[in-house]
Amino acid sequence: MAIEIPKSLDQLPTTRPRYVGRGIRRVEDVGLLTGRVEFVDDVVLPRMLHCAILRSPLPHARITGVDTQAAEALEGVTAVVTGEDARRWSLPAQSSPEGWGTHCIAGDKVHYVGEPVAAVAASSRRVAEDALELIEVDYEPFEAVADPFEAMKPESPRVLDAQETNVMLDRVFTWGDVDGAFADAAHVFQEKFRWNRLGANPTETFGCISEWDPMSLDLTIHGSIQSPGMFGLGRAATFGLPSNKVNIISHPHGGSFGGKGGTRGCDISCLLSRKVGGRPVKWIEDRGEYLLSGGGQAWDRHYEVALALDAQGIVTGLKVGLVDDLGATGEAYGAISAAKPLAAFTGPYTIPVAQYDLKLVATNKLPCGPYRGMGPPPHFFVLEQMMDIAARSLGEDPAEFRRKNFIPADQFPYTIPSGNEYDSGNYGEVLDQVLALSDYSAMRAAQAEARAEGRLVGVGVASAIEPGVFDWNAYAIVGMPGTGVPEGATVNIDILGNATVRVGFSLEGQGQYTLITQLVADYFGYEPEDVRVVQLDTQSAPPSFGPGGSRLGVAITGAVLGACERIREKMARVVAVLMQSEAENIEFMDGKFMLKGAPGAEMTVAEVAGTMLARSDLLPPDIDPRPEATHVWTAAGRTPADEQGRAKSYLTAAHAVHIVQVEIDAETGMVEIQRYCLADDCGTRLNPDTVEGQTEGSVVQGIGAALLEEYVYDEGAQPLTTSFMDYLMPTVFDAPKIEMVAVVTPSPFTPLGAKGCGEGAIHTTPAAVMCAINDALAPLGTSAREVPASPMRLWKLISEARNRASDESNDD
């Protein structure tokens, strides 16, 4: 029977939702605040050993020998593994473009600094680290390549022996008559941009405990794992195991933002466990390892972009050339980041045709992985800089220039040239709201005064789309197969009427268990205390992907409401039997089943559940007596990608406009953010407090990206940022007060009309901050084209501009 999932709050079986649509005390908080939540490093298993990993100090070298004898002889050491073990018991990583995966421990050759070359299992982490110092590795160094343009040359050192080139992908995707648009354009603008490598850096690094029984080959992994289901499939593929042999127990984790990679370390701990007869082996990545060679370094990009406009200033074409440096081997799904922009390639604008010239290149740097936003944030950074370049050149206000290029509210659903369909939006309203919130004209007047005093004050206006509810088809151009990402939930009502919801993902920070609690409470007329959410391991859980791709809030709402609907349907049949009527005569509202036209003939959910469980003898034989149901939700109507990568992929398109005011200190290049205002529209806000929390956090990550964060490598591919003294994370002093206002345009396609919003503001913030910086620099005739806009970079631009100006005045 088809299940109808409520498409709006007023379709819930309640007179008035009491919990969904508002903030409540999060059910996650007490356990987290008292330290009772069990993170993976808190877990101690019987006979557990500890793993430490020896990593390559060289970016590119032949391994001519590994001597582990002294390490093996150290008291407390149980086993050592090397590349030989990896080749015997595992396959190369499956998360790379085909042919580019390598084993979890280097074999003949190392490809980047930090690549594992050996690992130890010992009685404690300290002893394991002592043992690493006793392992001798002989290297024959090769020339390394750190620059992707060098790497593309035929004479470049080759990163992988098995490949004849360092170019993993070189393709041009064309959507519409792009050449025609540029030939007919009244204006064409072109510019180059550089987005430097940055990363996720959750406060908890990756960690795991692996148990791989060498007899049965059963593999159990406890870990701080973002997507347990997919992680399990990946391990099965890597170890050549049937998927049902791998069980993943994901622990609550300290953030992820895509950056909980850790697969290499996990695979190494698995090899060690197998070598020591299946004893549990714990590997906790330390921060040094994370910064040197962990998951989540992302977006090392060189862009060349062109925009075509007609005489009225309407954008008629967009060309984006991207050279994406994926580092060595491109594993850990880093390539997906280059494909995801297809889901929102032309942003919130009506640009009718577009082209993507995409080169994925290998260098001797750490393989890139996922990070919050998964690719579009740099894409919108360049698109929004181009919009500003065009507006400034045409003498138009950047806010109004964007407005006239916006997709009009009556055009949704709207298909963009790269194939995705935007569900809904009201971009003009979002812009109006943030203009009012920021008092934009007063901001501009204050800026004019500051400029007259010679101060470098700038205002940035940026607008972007957050694709929500991802689908694999969005990544078809980098070889990801398949369509459809299911999420399941099981709702169970016990004999006293209390509800338990079983899901397949763990706590990560977004408050999903609170959302589930709100949904079930409103559906059944319960209080939050009547609902409990528990997580199952992958061998018991309903199908689950978990958090990722701004998807889980929408998907779990569909799964939970679907399960609730199934229970309601089943209970209505039971009530009909008990009341000697038909199911269609039974109504359900505010937690009660009522017989139509018979006032007083009603039963509560608890009464029905109690009867079903205690008196199954009263039920017709075709009714399963358990008041329990599982629903698996998948976005409907997704399409396979065509040869140009076009697909209906991400289900929702949230939208935001940010307005930022900055002042640059000309003497130091330091940027101060003086105002931060935003309006966003992510459809129905199921829990406005948690949405705002995601937004605030994402703004500050975006500020980190724009101003601070950068993984620096020298010309020889040696990493230079391996501590928090060098890799600068935003602190409270970098975080402005964030003023926000919400616009709500419900999605017509999703449960309750919600849109994906977890990745959020990072789509817009770096663009907005850079627009503000360039607005501040405009009077000097210079502009920043490189992210992050560090004090040194800005100071150099300002000094050069001033020197040019004084040279010119001397010439006069």
Added chain:
Amino acid sequence: MASESPQQGGIRLKVRVNGEHHESVVDPRMNLADYLREELRLTATHVGCEHGVCGICNVLVDGQAVRSCLMLAVQVDGKEVRTVEGLAEGGKLHPIQEAFIEEHGLQCGFCTGGFMMALCELFDRNPSPSEAEIKEVVGGQICRCTGYNAILRSAQNAAAKMSASRS
């Protein structure tokens, strides 16, 4: 449990943690965070960077907030240590914990203990701190989820709660 024969060259340590007396023999190189987590199994003290930048592993030693990753276990001999486990008392949350819930001052919650212990020390010496004084303390900590706005609101809420309960 770490077992690296602490008897050989181990150092005897007497310490009171959250009011409970402990006597241990520890390896001289064991840091305080590892001692609390591995020996005493007080795992609410989380470790974020192990080089003193993020402040997540803060605990109070004789009332002073310290980075437990940068202090050796043997340095707390004879001292009083307070950890996150010592905040809630008698089955009741500490006002700082209550404030973090009310203001959504946490998301993943991994760093929150460090913030709470640092604020605990601040409120002990300065019951009604200004926003700048709160920022000074919060500025020594890293949170990747919240963007700090909600943490500042939590700290202000906590200060108000604690001064209300004093008066």
